[in-house]
Amino acid sequence: MKWSVVALLAMLLLAGCELFTPRESEPPIDVLDPYAWIPPTSPEMVLQNLANAFPAHQLNYHLDVLGNNDETGVAFVFLPDQGVSSSQPGVFDNWGYVEEENFITKLFDVLKEDGFQRLDWEIEQLSPIDDRYEIITDYHLTLSYGESETALPTQLKGQATLTLVQNIDQLYEISVWQDLKSDTLPCWSDLKIKVQ
Secondary structure, eight states, rough: OOOOOOOHHHHHHHHTOOTTSSOOOOOOOOHHOOOOOOOOOHHHHHHHHHHHHHHHHHHHHHHHHHOOOOSSSOOOOOEOOHHHHHHHHTTTOOOOOOHHHHHHHHHHHHHHTOOOOOOEEEEEEEEEEEEEEEEEEEEEEEOOOOSSSSSSSSEEEEEEEEEEEEOTTTTEEEEEEEEEEESOOOOHHHHHHHHH
């Protein structure tokens, strides 16, 4: 009797009970969403989140990599292209986080949610300076809009000089964004004028 119980148990274990067989591993969550938020633990990840904001249609991806004095002690400042700024006096005086939040919210309201949106960066220089990084990068932004009262540019090009600092959570944020028109196409500064 003992022998038959042991034999029965052995047969049950060997006959397809895959109790001890490892299961197939699952892919990481962000592989499923190529535009998922990435904690900005490096300067490059800040740029990636800014780029992902557009195809993911997530304006918080843009805002969450900007210094917000209320939360982190780092204040965001946008310095426009000088030519654009001089043609529109007063628009960019004290352009900080609140002005950027208003701008990006209005922009995302007129973007076509299922349209082609793309932001590409081409880093020219990435320099650590004391407790911060400075990135000089060319950008090319492609946008498609739904209905809008104002004709807005679909192609933008320029160069950004970004100063990044770490917040209290050791994540990088942009404290200064300096814009420079580098082409005949409009730049970020031009877009801000048209969207406001």
